[in-house]
Every structure is written in C-alpha cells, then in structure tokens.
Amino acid sequence: KEALAMSARCIVPRIRSWRALMQTRRRMCSGSQEELQAFLESSANVTRCAHLSAFVQTLELHGMRRVDPMDRRHLHPLVIPVAVSPTSGSHTCMLRMPSASKGDMLPIVETTGQTGLRLVAPNTRSYLMRLAVEADESADEGKKSAVIEAANSAGELYKRGEKKEKSPSLSLTKYILSKVGAFPDLYEELALHHLERGDQTAALVAAERSAKIQHGWGSGYRFQALLYTKLGREKEAKDAAKLALMMPLWTLGEQVEEVSRQAGEADVKAFKQKIAEMSKSTRTIEMSQGHPLEKAKEEAMLERADDIMNEVCLGTYKGWDDVRSQLAEIYMGGGRMDLASFVQAHSER
Incomplete structure (x- = not known):
C-alpha cells in the first residue's frame, strides 16, 4: 500500500503539470487557431477544419512549435505549415492539392530536406486518433491523459483504454491500421516485420498496400523497389522504381537520385x-x-x-x-x- 501511495504521489503531480501545460497552450492556441482557420478559408480556399485546434494542441504536446501559416518561405507551394520540430527543423503541414475543397480532408505531411514531402496521415481526424491510441500505450500517465484529452477536444475520437478493452490481442500497429486508418509508415513497418519473420508474401502485400493508399505519390513505389531489392528480385525492383519516378518528384522524399539509380534512368x-x-x-x-x-x-x-x-x-x-x-x-x-x-x-x- 505504501508503494502504491508513493507511486500515486509521483504520478499526480506529473498529470497536473501536463494538464496545466495543456490549459496554457489551449489559451495561447485559440488566437493562432483562428488565424489558421482564416488562412484555410481565405488563402487556401477550403472549408474550415473541425479538428484544427485539437490538432495544434496535440502537436505541441509532442514538442512541436506552432508556426504562422503565412510563413511559407522555402516550403512547398501547396503546403500549409502548422508546426515545426525544434530539433529536426521539419515542418508538419496540411497539403492543399488542386482538387481539395474540404479542410477536414487535407492530408497531413512532413517536410523532408529542401524539397521533399512525406505523407503522414490521410487527414487530421485519423492522425489525432492515432496519436491518442499511441499515447494510451505510454507509461507516462500525465502525457497519456493530456494527449487523449487534447485529441478529443473537438469531439470524442478515442476512449482511454479502448484498445485494451476491445482488441487486447492486436499489436499497436495492427490496431491502428484496422481500427483507425491507413498510414504508409505503419504498412512499411508491417512489411519489414513480415520480412524478418521470413514471410515474403505478406511483406509484399503490406508494401503493395502502402503504395496503394499513397495514390499519386512515389514513396510507396520507392519502398516496393527497396523491398524487391532485398529479395533479389531486380527486375521488379527496377519496374517499381520507374513507377516511382513517374510520380511528382517531391513525393519521393528527397530520394530522387537513389530511385533513378534503381530504375536505371540516369537522366x-x-x-x-x-x-x-x-x-x-x-x-x-x-x-x-x-x-x-x-x-x-x-x-x-x-x-x-x-x-x-x-x-x-x-x-x-x-x-x-x-x-x-x-x-x-x-x-x-x-x-x-x-x-x-x-x-x-x-x-x-
């Protein structure tokens, strides 16, 4: 009992500190969120994003720093910057493609290098759900509570303990892919896991799924090319690399030279x-x-x-x-x- 009491005394201050941090950021966020919403409507010409405030708060809880949506210098012309990593300098952005019209449906991307982008999530809602589920698996009770509360601030997306209660046998990766949404990095992670286990067919299926959900992007084909190379299937690796090069080059995440070499296309x-x-x-x-x-x-x-x-x-x-x-x-x-x-x-x- 004494050990439990000591543990509780340690946890409660951490929870309070995370909640205090979140409350402070929520107050600070309200003005910047309206600026971002206004930018979506007036400059990006899309509808408002219902989960925008929750999105910004949750990114901040993960150590990101808010940025002015107008500060797009040196960034891809079609992105709307939301936050920047103080350590890597990479920006988390919303991508406004030519066919877009709804703010809730803008994909979430991350800048890579000077010109590349990486597809992170299909939209803000699915990204928030993923972050909430991942936080629920964390041992840090304070952060867990803060992140889940922030993610649910525009309406409940995920209930604490839901994964453990409803799908205890599923791994975190499989739960997110089956219950939350399609994330390219998780399908790639799954493909590599299958490969380590010696299941080449399952690995290739997961890689194909990653490429399929990244419609119009070259990064999924690039990963397929890498996987085929690992399996010694050079012809298929070359074909996949050529498919990658057929997509906009910024969707390769700064890997143009590597992909062109695999494709056998020097020019x-x-x-x-x-x-x-x-x-x-x-x-x-x-x-x-x-x-x-x-x-x-x-x-x-x-x-x-x-x-x-x-x-x-x-x-x-x-x-x-x-x-x-x-x-x-x-x-x-x-x-x-x-x-x-x-x-x-x-x-x-």
Whole structure:
C-alpha cells in the first residue's frame, strides 16, 4: 500500500503539470487557431477544419512549435505549415492539392530536406486518433491523459483504454491500421516485420498496400523497389522504381537520385519528358474520343505546374520560392485563380 501511495504521489503531480501545460497552450492556441482557420478559408480556399485546434494542441504536446501559416518561405507551394520540430527543423503541414475543397480532408505531411514531402496521415481526424491510441500505450500517465484529452477536444475520437478493452490481442500497429486508418509508415513497418519473420508474401502485400493508399505519390513505389531489392528480385525492383519516378518528384522524399539509380534512368529529366509526351499523346486520343475539352485543358495546366515543381527537385531552381510566380501564372492561365493566389500567399519576413 505504501508503494502504491508513493507511486500515486509521483504520478499526480506529473498529470497536473501536463494538464496545466495543456490549459496554457489551449489559451495561447485559440488566437493562432483562428488565424489558421482564416488562412484555410481565405488563402487556401477550403472549408474550415473541425479538428484544427485539437490538432495544434496535440502537436505541441509532442514538442512541436506552432508556426504562422503565412510563413511559407522555402516550403512547398501547396503546403500549409502548422508546426515545426525544434530539433529536426521539419515542418508538419496540411497539403492543399488542386482538387481539395474540404479542410477536414487535407492530408497531413512532413517536410523532408529542401524539397521533399512525406505523407503522414490521410487527414487530421485519423492522425489525432492515432496519436491518442499511441499515447494510451505510454507509461507516462500525465502525457497519456493530456494527449487523449487534447485529441478529443473537438469531439470524442478515442476512449482511454479502448484498445485494451476491445482488441487486447492486436499489436499497436495492427490496431491502428484496422481500427483507425491507413498510414504508409505503419504498412512499411508491417512489411519489414513480415520480412524478418521470413514471410515474403505478406511483406509484399503490406508494401503493395502502402503504395496503394499513397495514390499519386512515389514513396510507396520507392519502398516496393527497396523491398524487391532485398529479395533479389531486380527486375521488379527496377519496374517499381520507374513507377516511382513517374510520380511528382517531391513525393519521393528527397530520394530522387537513389530511385533513378534503381530504375536505371540516369537522366531523370529526359525520363520525365518522355512521360509527359506520352501523357500528351494519350490526352489527344481521349479528346478525339469525346473527352471534354475543358477537362483536357485543366489536366495540361496541372502537368505544366508539375513539370516546374519537378525542376525544383532536380536542382534547376534554388528552391520553391523561385517558382511561385511561374506557378501562379500557369494556374491563372488555366482559370484557377484560387491556386494562383494560394501559392503566392506567404509573408515577406
């Protein structure tokens, strides 16, 4: 009993300190959250995000520092910065793709290096649920309570002890993937776990799932290429690497050189040009078969913008800030004033 009492006396102050920290941050967060909501609506031209305040609070509890959404210097033109890691300098952001319209559905990404992005979560809701579940497995009672409370601040997403109560036999990774959402890093973790156990088929299935949920991203194919290489299946590794290169280069997470080597494509620029020509030919055929002209024009406009962004990843430009004006002109030419104003929305500080 004395040991339990001593343990309780140690835990209670930690819980109080985490709660005090969360309350302070909640008060500080209210103003910045409104600024971020306003940026989503006025600059990004998407609807409000219901879980935005909870998202910011939870990131802060994980040691991240809030940032001004207008401070987008040197960042990818399509991201909305939310927080930055004081240690690594990487930003956690919301990604506003051209087809986006709902703030609740914006993917969560992390910057990698100067030009790359890594897909973290499908949206704020699923990311908060994941962080709550992971916190529930923590031995730190104070942090556990604070994170789960913050994650649930816009409506209950996860009840403390829920995993242990309903799915005690599932590993943390499998629980999150089956009950919370699809996360690329967890499927990759699962693939490597299967590989260590000698189950190559299960490993490849998990890797394929990772690539599938990252629609339009090259990182999933890059991981498949790495896995095929580990298995000595060089032809399949080369094919997967080529698929990765067909995606926007910023989706490779700063691994363009490595992927091009695996694909056997030393001249990535020439490879991308060949893909662009194939796409143009396909579009011409589709138009002759009744494909809407306006749709074809928009596709061509988005491809031109992708070409410019690929050039940044290949080092043709010093960084993202050098192409904001060009991207804006392309988007304006295609009638997308919303995108044109968004890519240029940044502070001059």
